[in-house]
Amino acid sequence: MAAGHSAEAYQPNPEQLALLPDVSGNVINGLGEAATRRPTPIYWHRPDRLAHGALQQWMIKRFLAEPDLANVHERFGGRGSDKPNAIAEPPVTANPDEWASRAKSFALDHEADLVGIAAVDPVWVFEGYDVAAPWIIVLGVAMDHDRLATAPANPAGLEVQAQYNRGTRAARALAEWIRSKGYHADAHGGPWAGPLTLIPAALACGFGELGKHGSIINRRYGSSFRLAAVTTDMPLVADKIDRFGAADFCANCQVCVNACPPGAISHEQVTVRGTKKWYVDFDKCIPYFNDTLGCAICIAVCPWSRPGVAPRMAERMTRRRENLRDKPLD
Ligand code: SF4
Ligand code: SF4
Numbered sequence: 001m002a003a004g005h006s007a008e009a010y011q012p013n014p015e016q017l018a019l020l021p022d023v024s025g026n027v028i029n030g031l032g033e034a035a036t037r038r039p040t041p042i043y044w045h046r047p048d049r050l051a052h053g054a055l056q057q058w059m060i061k062r063f064l065a066e067p068d069l070a071n072v073h074e075r076f077g078g079r080g081s082d083k084p085n086a087i088a089e090p091p092v093t094a095n096p097d098e099w100a101s102r103a104k105s106f107a108l109d110h111e112a113d114l115v116g117i118a119a120v121d122p123v124w125v126f127e128g129y130d131v132a133a134p135w136i137i138v139l140g141v142a143m144d145h146d147r148l149a150t151a152p153a154n155p156a157g158l159e160v161q162a163q164y165n166r167g168t169r170a171a172r173a174l175a176e177w178i179r180s181k182g183y184h185a186d187a188h189g190g191p192w193a194g195p196l197t198l199i200p201a202a203l204a205c206g207f208g209e210l211g212k213h214g215s216i217i218n219r220r221y222g223s224s225f226r227l228a229a230v231t232t233d234m235p236l237v238a239d240k241i242d243r244f245g246a247a248d249f250c251a252n253c254q255v256c257v258n259a260c261p262p263g264a265i266s267h268e269q270v271t272v273r274g275t276k277k278w279y280v281d282f283d284k285c286i287p288y289f290n291d292t293l294g295c296a297i298c299i300a301v302c303p304w305s306r307p308g309v310a311p312r313m314a315e316r317m318t319r320r321r322e323n324l325r326d327k328p329l330d
Contacts, residue, residue, distance in 0.1 A: 116205025245317025
């Protein structure tokens with residue numbers, strides 16, 4: 001594993017270069033496509049469904065062979081039970097506002113640090129998957145920044161896994177609670193992808209704004225958190241998106257661009273499946289991500305991720321936005 005950040009010319013391990021498929025990951029992701037469409041599974045799915053499946057398995061095999069990283073799913077408190085209880089009958093009735101409030105309280109009392117609700121948008125569902133549930137409850141779990149700051153070394157990878165375990169436990173506990181009230185609920189926890197892509201759902205839930213590094217910037221934790229989710233038919237109420245100026249800040253910041261060893265982060269927004277946004281070049285990122293068993297440099301160096309910084313920056317950027325709005329036109 002690489003020992004630290006390095007902007008020196010990066011050369012991928014030739015073993016993984018030999019496993020690269022003929023198709024570009026950026027083409028699979030829909031880079032440059034003007035029309036909106038569902039995402040195609042590209043990583044963290046069953047390898048037999050992926051063009052990059054052999055590459056993914058190469059990385060996972062190396063990850064599991066690292067003594068520091070072995071048995072990560074069982075460590076850090078594990079991931080909770082993956083054997084759901086039956087749905088209680090008959091369903092308990094309450095109004096959607098009350099269920100939303102109770103579900104959020106339950107999540108925050110059971111290991112989640114962030115929680116938000118959105119109506120499932122079919123365009124978030126990966127091709128080849130179905131989601132019948134009308135609602136998604138997205139959970140966020142904060143990472144320890146001191147450990148994250150060691151990225152791309154093993155302590156950061158362990159912290160990522162510890163928080164994926166915690167997020168999965170929180171999602172499974174919430175899903176179990178929802179089933180006990182008589183509703184369907186499925187828990188989704190990383191690093192494996194579920195049937196739908198979580199970042200757009202989390203943005204819709206009010207978790208924050210998309211940063212130049214392709215991750216969410218949250219007004220409390222910056223980019224130092226991980227996602228998990230529950231899809232359900234419990235009647236709920238959607239939250240609102242939260243824009244506080246993080247994207248404006250990104251427009252004038254290049255910290256992650258300069259820190260990314262393979263140069264995968266772009267200064268310019270591009271169109272991906274019909275949406276103009278910042279996008280990380282998959283073909284440049286993934287070899288470095290694989291060689292370092294998880295990288296995470298870009299979210300570690302993001303100034304919003306430093307403990308206690310995001311709330312102050314969010315307040316400052318919100319004031320700036322308000323001042324710009326109030327400024328009379330010349
Ligand atoms: S490091 Fe700077 S440019 Fe990159 S996501 Fe964070 S704020 Fe945005
Ligand atoms: S995770 Fe990818 S985009 Fe982020 S710093 Fe590492 S290589 Fe660059």
